[in-house]
Amino acid sequence: MTKESKIVEKKYLVPFVLITSLFALWGFANDITNPMVAAFKTVMELTHTKATLIQFAFYGGYATMAIPAALFAQKYSYKKGILLGLGLYATGALLFYPAAEFQMFGFFVGSLYILTFGLAFLETTANPFILSLGSASTATRRLNLAQSFNPMGSFLGMMVAAKFVLANLAADKQGVEFSTLDEATKAVHRLHDLAIIRDPYVALGLVVLAMLVVIAVVKMPDTAHQEEIHPLQSMKRLLKNKVYWNGVIAQVAYVAAQIMCWTFIIQYAENLGLTKESGQYHNMWAMGFFIASRLASTLILKYVNASKLLMCFALGGIATTAGAIFIVGLPGLYCLVATSIFMSLMFPTIYGIALGNVGKDTTMGSAGLVMAIVGGAIMPMLQAMIIDLGSVAHLPAVNASFILPLLCFVVIANYGRLSFKLNLKQ
Numbered sequence: 316m317t318k319e320s321k322i323v324e325k326k327y328l329v330p331f332v333l334i335t336s337l338f339a340l341w342g343f344a345n346d347i348t349n350p351m352v353a354a355f356k357t358v359m360e361l362t363h364t365k366a367t368l369i370q371f372a373f374y375g376g377y378a379t380m381a382i383p384a385a386l387f388a389q390k391y392s393y394k395k396g397i398l399l400g401l402g403l404y405a406t407g408a409l410l411f412y413p414a415a416e417f418q419m420f421g422f423f424v425g426s427l428y429i430l431t432f433g434l435a436f437l438e439t440t441a442n443p444f445i446l447s448l449g450s451a452s453t454a455t456r457r458l459n460l461a462q463s464f465n466p467m468g469s470f471l472g473m474m475v476a477a478k479f480v481l482a483n484l485a486a487d488k489q490g491v492e493f494s495t496l497d498e499a500t501k502a503v504h505r506l507h508d509l510a511i512i513r514d515p516y517v518a519l520g521l522v523v524l525a526m527l528v529v530i531a532v533v534k535m536p537d538t539a540h541q542e543e544i545h546p547l548q549s550m551k552r553l554l555k556n557k558v559y560w561n562g563v564i565a566q567v568a569y570v571a572a573q574i575m576c577w578t579f580i581i582q583y584a585e586n587l588g589l590t591k592e593s594g595q596y597h598n599m600w601a602m603g604f605f606i607a608s609r610l611a612s613t614l615i616l617k618y619v620n621a622s623k624l625l626m627c628f629a630l631g632g633i634a635t636t637a638g639a640i641f642i643v644g645l646p647g648l649y650c651l652v653a654t655s656i657f658m659s660l661m662f663p664t665i666y667g668i669a670l671g672n673v674g675k676d677t678t679m680g681s682a683g684l685v686m687a688i689v690g691g692a693i694m695p696m697l698q699a700m701i702i703d704l705g706s707v708a709h710l711p712a713v714n715a716s717f718i719l720p721l722l723c724f725v726v727i728a729n730y731g732r733l734s735f736k737l738n739l740k741q
Contacts, residue, residue, distance in 0.1 A: 321449065322453045323449060330536060333529070334445060336526070337397070337437055339464045340404075340523065341437055341438065342465035342468030342472065343469065343475075343519065344519065345373075346472035346602070347480075348472075349370075350477070350598070351512065352369050353581045354512060354591075355423070355512075358508045361420070363703050364700050364703055369424065370574060372424040373427045374431070374692035375689060376430070376431025377691075377692075378688070381435050381688075385679050385682030386546060387399065387436070389678045393535070396440035397437060397530060399436050400434070400436025401433060401526055402433065403429060403436060404430055404520075407430025407433060408519045408520030410422075411520075412513060415509040415510055418509055433523075438681075439685045442681055442685075446677070455664060455668070455671070456616050459663045461663075463606070463609045463610055463613060466609060470599060470606060479511070479515060481591045481595050485504040485508055553676055556673060557737055558734050559683075560683075562734070564687075564730070565727050566662070566665050566684050566687035568726040569661045569662055569727055570688045570690040570691045571694035571719070571720070573658055573662075573691070575694055575698050576636075577655075579695070579699075579713065580652070581595060583647075583648055583651055583714070586713045586714075597651075601654070605655040605658060612660035613660075616664070622732075622734040622738065623735055624660065625660065625731035626732050626735070628659070632654055633725060635651070636721040638653075640718060641714070643714060665727070665730065690723075694723070698719050
């Protein structure tokens with residue numbers, strides 16, 4: 316009887332802990348940013364569609380920088396890729412200070428775009444780095460464990476957004492519509508509110524700089540492939556790998572579903588007469604369920620095939636988003652909150668399945684999966700366009716808009732089924 320491999324070996328414990336802390340850092344950035352769509356909509360007097368330029372820039376940065384990040388890590392090392400990512404992350408966050416001074420929505424959008432260049436470097440390098448820190452047989456479980464800290468950072472980001480940003484926006488405390496105030500009053504409130512939005516990002520930038528210094532001085536194992544791999548040859552091999560490229564499609568669908576469910580839960584709650592702050596507290600409950608389910612699913616993966624479990628969770632997501640669409644009222648909101656239970660294992664599990672048999676093409680394969688995060692840039696804008704319609708087929712438009720995440724879960728369920736069948740044949 317062979318001894319079961321440990322999820323994290325003792326010799327890799329320090330690098331694992333340090334790199335895992337980065338998962339919380341980019342989780343914080345993701346989920347303090349999602350509520351900013353609602354904040355900027357009010358403060359800058361934007362439509363739902365224009366406000367989602369925040370998401371377009373944030374998640375579009377992943378698509379822009381994922382391949383350059385992979386090529387950089389392949390030429391140098393995972394550690395150098397992580398350090399460059401932290402530097403770009405800090406730069407984008409600190410640019411919020413001049414953006415608030417100039418009061419330009421485009422400046423904020425550009426700052427987030429640069430910030431996300433850093434996140435693209437971090438995700439492109441940190442995910443395969445975690446997979447490489449030990450036995451291939453425990454790689455998916457190891458990534459699920461590391462990714463469990465991502466929603467903890469997300470929860471903190473949500474809490475900061477709720478208690479320190481949304482709860483303190485002067486534009487939401489007038490007792491009248493912000494758009495009906497005179498220009499002088501608007502200017503005073505806008506100056507105050509943009510400073511409220513700015514401060515968490517500036518603080519975040521300083522924390523990221525501190526992490527950069529710590530990781531720079533700690534020795535990391537160089538587990539990247541040392542041989543020179545031509546990127547075009549790598550891409551050709553990946554495109555022939557059905558489990559991989561279908562995984563990229565599934566990852567596009569997952570990220571789109573996650574961002575839509577967590578961004579527009581505030582608008583869903585507002586449509587029921589709740590405040591932005593209350594909507595964000597429901598989002599925090601969703602994140603709490605997400606964290607608990609991520610930890611539980613990491614244990615379940617020891618006993619259940621990853622592809623099968625992915626399919627089952629996707630079917631659960633289909634059921635809860637259907638409830639959010641067709642049940643008008645608080646029960647519909649509760650269904651939307653419950654969707655996070657089923658989203659919990661999807662990102663790292665799709666990632667682990669897709670990269671499970673790509674061999675030396677892991678770095679470029681990781682880039683493709685990080686580029687898939689562009690789903691978070693495109694689909695929320697489409698959902699916002701539906702919400703701007705007002706009503707659809709006798710349903711509130713915000714309810715009807717959740718047909719988009721439902722379709723995403725259909726794609727993910729099919730990937731679970733397909734990857735299980737394809738892996739059986741190999």
